[in-house]
Structure formats: C-alpha cells, structure tokens
Amino acid sequence: MGKEELEKRIVLSPDGEPIEIDPINDYFCQDLPEVEKKSSIAILEKFQNWARSRSLWVLGFGTGCGAIEMRPLMTPKFDAYRYGIQWRPTPRQSDVFVISGYLSVKTLKRVIRSYEQMQGPKYVIALGSCTINGGMYWDSYNTINRLDHYIPVDVYIAGCMPRPEALLAGFEQLKKIIREGRGEGANLYAENFEWYKANQKKIIKDWDMPDYNW
Amino acid sequence: MDPILVKILYALLTLFIVLNYGLLIQGIVPKIGARVGRRHGIPFYQAYLDIIKNYSKRTRVTHGIMFYIGPVFRLTGGIGLLMFMPVIFGSNMFQNFSFTGDLLLVLYFQFFGVLGMALGAAESGHPHSAIGVSRGLSQTTAFEFPLTLGVLSLAVQYQTLNISDIVAAQQGGFMHWSIMTNPLAAAAMLIAFLGAMGRAPFDVVLAPQEIPIGPPTEYQSGLLGVLQLNRAIFPIAKLILFMNLLFGGATSWPELFLKTFLIYMWSVFVGVVFPRFRVDHSVRWFLGVPLLIGILAIIVTKFF
Known part of the structure; x- marks a missing residue:
C-alpha cells in the first residue's frame, strides 16, 4: 500500500x-463488478434504452484542455439541454463521462475512481486526439496515449481541439449507439476487468485504493 | 363499494394528477427561463425521461438501511402533506383525509421529509451530504418561525384548525381571501414560502457547484428516482396549502392549476432577481423582519 x-x-x-x-x-x-444482464423483455429494454438516450447526465469533470469546449454547450448558441443533455455535479448520478483531452498519470487515477463510482449502464466520450493516440503529447513522460486501454470508450471525437459542434455530433452518435443497445461499456469493463486493472496498475505506481471503487 | 375504499381511490387519483402536474411544471418552468435567455431549453417532458432513466439503471450502491429509508421518508413527507389537505373545495371526491386538526398535522409534515433525509444522508458518510443537511435543517427551522406564526394568526382569525373551514370562510370573491383580510399573516407566510420552495435566494442547501448537490450527493439510480418523485409532489402540495390558506382555495382543477402556477411564479420571480443567500445570512434574515411581521400578525389578529 x-x-x-x-x-x-x-x-x-x-x-x-x-x-x-x-x-x-x-x-x-x-467486491468486483459483475456483468449486468439486459432486461429479458425486448420491448422493455428498447423503451429503457430510448429513455437512457434522451436523458444523458454528464459528469462535469474537465480533465484536459478540452474542458473549455464543453462550456459553450450550455450557452444559448449551442444549448445542449434541448437534446436532453444535462450536467450533474456527482459521479453517482451521471451517465456520461466526457474525457476532455489528455490524461496525465495523476488525473487517470481520479478518472478511474470517478468512472467506477458511476452506476451502469454508463458511457464514455473521448474528446480530442490526445485520447486516441496521445495527440501532441504522444511522447510525454506524464500522459497516457490510448484511453481505451484503461476504461472502455463508446465514442471518440477526433480533433485538436474539436469544436463544440463536433461534441454535439458525438453526443448524437452516442444516442444512436444507446438506442441500438450497443452502449454496454460497463459490462465490457466487468468482463475484461483483469486486463483493464493490469493496464491501470502499470501506469499508476502508488495504488492506494481497492480494486473497484464502489 | 365501501366508502373508505372510494376515498382511498380518489386520494390516489389526486396523487396521480398532482404528480403529473408537478413533473410538467418541472419541465415548463426551466423552459420559460430558457426562452427568456433565448435558448430552446429542455423538452417539457424531460422530468419523465429522467425518472424512467434513473429507474432503468442496472446497478445501485447502498450504505445501509437508513440510506434506503431516507428517500422513503422524504416521499412520505410529500405525499402525507398532500393527503391531509382538502384539494378541491366543495368537492366530496377531492377532500382527501382532511379532518378537524389537519392544519397542525400539515405543519408537521413540512418538516418530516427533511428529518428523514438527514438520517439517510448521514449514513452515506459523505461530508457534503452532512453540510447540505445541516444547512437545510437550519434554514427550514428558520423559515418555520414566520410560517407558523402566520398560520397561527389565521387560526386565531378564523377560530379553527381545519383547513376546509378556513377555505370555506374565504369564499365569496377575492376581497374575502386571507391575503386581503389578514395581510400581515399573508406577508409572513409568503416570505416563508420563498424559503420553503428552496429556489434561488434560498437554494444554498443544494448548491450544485460548491457542495455537489448537497444532501442527495450519494443517491443514485432508483433511490434518486424516489427523490425526484418527491421533488414533483412536495412543491405542488405546498402550493396547494398556501392556495388554501391565503388565496381562497380552488373549486375546480383548472382554477387550482392557475392559482398554484401563479403562486409558484412568485418564488420564481424572486429567484431570478435576487442572488443566493448564504445559510447564515438566510437564517438571520428569516429571524429578522419576517419574524417581526409574524408576531405583529398574531398581536393584530388577537387584539384588534
């Protein structure tokens, strides 16, 4: 410890x-996370997915420079509220985690804790090139390069930085994924838990928390 | 059919109507705000979607038994307040379980949910919950003073503790409403109403940016859904209480919707104009002029 x-x-x-x-x-x-089954009634699951896609609560946690692109979404010009996107102050009540840009080793630990505290089904949007391959920080001593080695990602938005319109398009893509029933990141995380944990522990040297932060 | 069974069914119907009205108001009021700010704003049915979403979450975390019971207490506070009030004056069907001393019970139910929430939030062990709850309890205690004094002043004026009798005494045009016949009590109660609604000047309890959402910080999934249901029912129940006590009650549902909406707008307008009070400010503020108005209301009704 x-x-x-x-x-x-x-x-x-x-x-x-x-x-x-x-x-x-x-x-x-x-306790470790378990795979949560879909509802056995297909039409109910479809209805729930529809409601999930229309009520996306975003965890307001800006990790990198991309956080500045999230703010305009609340303004009259972009007004993301009309698409059912709202900001929540606590991971417990959020559905979508927007990783906005590069992740330093120190931030990664907080991201993992916050992600694990969210209740499934939960979704991750990775904003900016830094989350895809490291972007302009690809050879930095202090940032990770590929986000989906550490947490499952649903939607990538490329660019450095993408404009708020791109972020809105990303949210629309995420809605489509949820409606089709493919937004199963939480289950993917539970299935491949050991692989994700091994990757995380390779980066985070001072691991001082339980394996899964409930 | 058994009369008590009929009564229960009609009470459930009242609850259903009030729940839907509350959910729609939760969508419509932010929508109006957004239109003023030249935005489209959330869809008017967003509150329904949020509740369905929260109930369709697949995982939930608990911190113990009180953590479960907290939201149930809160919802009981909201439903209880509604169930012991006559909703439509002169209608047998929507009298609910109003009885001779309902005014006192209703005052008690104002406080009930906050106490339940205090127990539940404390068990979550989150420091922000504790801060939120202590703020909520101090603010509620503070605005209860002018509220209770105003209500007692009305009780003295009409010589009854029955809400139905108070509504009956106000019939016959707006000059008979308590707000005209007892303006001091009305002033004290309407100021306390601002605190009771928890909108802008007095919303530091929930302060989303500072103490992430306060008491419900740790609540998620279905438990948050229960709290959201209460957030739809409780304000409307309070609006109906104030409508009954000060604005002559309602003789039909459309009248009820109109009156409660306008009373709600009073707290919305004050909210958009005035910035947020810190809790020590709001407590001091409620115990100042509003308290004096309340005492004055009692003295004036008793001796003049």
Whole structure:
C-alpha cells in the first residue's frame, strides 16, 4: 500500500480494549463488478434504452484542455439541454463521462475512481486526439496515449481541439449507439476487468485504493 | 363499494394528477427561463425521461438501511402533506383525509421529509451530504418561525384548525381571501414560502457547484428516482396549502392549476432577481423582519 493511513494498526477503544483496524478492508467494499444482464423483455429494454438516450447526465469533470469546449454547450448558441443533455455535479448520478483531452498519470487515477463510482449502464466520450493516440503529447513522460486501454470508450471525437459542434455530433452518435443497445461499456469493463486493472496498475505506481471503487 | 375504499381511490387519483402536474411544471418552468435567455431549453417532458432513466439503471450502491429509508421518508413527507389537505373545495371526491386538526398535522409534515433525509444522508458518510443537511435543517427551522406564526394568526382569525373551514370562510370573491383580510399573516407566510420552495435566494442547501448537490450527493439510480418523485409532489402540495390558506382555495382543477402556477411564479420571480443567500445570512434574515411581521400578525389578529 505504501500510505501510512491505510496500513493495518491496533488502536485502543475508549474503554481500553485494543481493536484492529484495517482501513482498506474496513472502509471500502472489496467486491468486483459483475456483468449486468439486459432486461429479458425486448420491448422493455428498447423503451429503457430510448429513455437512457434522451436523458444523458454528464459528469462535469474537465480533465484536459478540452474542458473549455464543453462550456459553450450550455450557452444559448449551442444549448445542449434541448437534446436532453444535462450536467450533474456527482459521479453517482451521471451517465456520461466526457474525457476532455489528455490524461496525465495523476488525473487517470481520479478518472478511474470517478468512472467506477458511476452506476451502469454508463458511457464514455473521448474528446480530442490526445485520447486516441496521445495527440501532441504522444511522447510525454506524464500522459497516457490510448484511453481505451484503461476504461472502455463508446465514442471518440477526433480533433485538436474539436469544436463544440463536433461534441454535439458525438453526443448524437452516442444516442444512436444507446438506442441500438450497443452502449454496454460497463459490462465490457466487468468482463475484461483483469486486463483493464493490469493496464491501470502499470501506469499508476502508488495504488492506494481497492480494486473497484464502489 | 365501501366508502373508505372510494376515498382511498380518489386520494390516489389526486396523487396521480398532482404528480403529473408537478413533473410538467418541472419541465415548463426551466423552459420559460430558457426562452427568456433565448435558448430552446429542455423538452417539457424531460422530468419523465429522467425518472424512467434513473429507474432503468442496472446497478445501485447502498450504505445501509437508513440510506434506503431516507428517500422513503422524504416521499412520505410529500405525499402525507398532500393527503391531509382538502384539494378541491366543495368537492366530496377531492377532500382527501382532511379532518378537524389537519392544519397542525400539515405543519408537521413540512418538516418530516427533511428529518428523514438527514438520517439517510448521514449514513452515506459523505461530508457534503452532512453540510447540505445541516444547512437545510437550519434554514427550514428558520423559515418555520414566520410560517407558523402566520398560520397561527389565521387560526386565531378564523377560530379553527381545519383547513376546509378556513377555505370555506374565504369564499365569496377575492376581497374575502386571507391575503386581503389578514395581510400581515399573508406577508409572513409568503416570505416563508420563498424559503420553503428552496429556489434561488434560498437554494444554498443544494448548491450544485460548491457542495455537489448537497444532501442527495450519494443517491443514485432508483433511490434518486424516489427523490425526484418527491421533488414533483412536495412543491405542488405546498402550493396547494398556501392556495388554501391565503388565496381562497380552488373549486375546480383548472382554477387550482392557475392559482398554484401563479403562486409558484412568485418564488420564481424572486429567484431570478435576487442572488443566493448564504445559510447564515438566510437564517438571520428569516429571524429578522419576517419574524417581526409574524408576531405583529398574531398581536393584530388577537387584539384588534
């Protein structure tokens, strides 16, 4: 673990009895994600997918310079609200994670935590060339190059930087994917969990969290 | 059919109508705001889609039993408030479970949901939830003072604790409404109403940017869906309460929709004009002039 506050220790309770505390096991859930089945009634699943595509709640977490392209979507000029796109302040309530640009090693850890805290089905939009192959940061010592080695990506939007119109087009593409029932990123993540974790741990050296952040 | 069964069925019908009205208002009011800002804005049926979406989430996370019960308490607060009020005056069908002392019970139900939410949000262990809940509780406590004083002033004026009797006493034209016959109580209550609706000057409880959404930070999926249902029902129930107490009630559904919509607009207009209060400001503000107006209302009704 490496971090002092996460190590096992014995503390005295108020009445003088020693108790053992193991923070990583006591404070976090250690369960791994499972593949969540689709609804067995086809028409219900279709209806749910339609509702999911019409109500996309975006996690407002700007990771790179592309975050500046998300802001105009709220303004009268682009007005993404009319497409059912709204911003939520907490990962618990969000459906779409827009990775807006390059991801430094430090940010990657936060991205993984936030992504895992979102409730499935959840979708990822990768904005900008940096998320596809590293873009202009392809040989940087501190950024990752290919995002879908670390979390499953539904839609890529190429460009450096793409304009807000491109982002809107990306959202429309995502809606199409969801309606067709192909927005199964959360299940892909659960199926190939070991592969994703191995990739993540190769990059993040000070891994001080459980394997899946519920 | 058994009369109590008929009563229950009509109460469910009331609930259904109010729920749909609340969901539509949740779409229409932001739509009006967007049109003022020269945007298209969300579709008017967006609230329905959001709720269906939240109920179709496949995973959910829990933090314990109280975490589950919190939203249920909140929803009970909203439905309870609605169930113990007469909704349409003079109609047997939409009297719900109104009884002789319903005014006191209704005041209690205002607070009920907040307390449930406090228990549930505390169990999530998220610091932002705790901050949001403590803010919500202090603000609710503060605006309850002018509200209760105003309501008691009305009770003294009409010598009854029954909402149906208060509505009956206001019939016969707008000059008979409490807002005309007892303007001091009306002022205290309408100021408290701003706090009760939780719109702009008093929306620091939910402060999305600062303490991500406050009390419901950890709520997701179906649990958030329950809270959203309450967000549709609770404000409308409060609007109906204020309409009954101050604006002469309603004798038909269209009248109810019109009156409640206009009362709602009062909080919307104040919200767009005035910036957000911090919670220490809002508590001090409610305990200042509004409280004095409330006390004055009691004195004036009792002795003059």
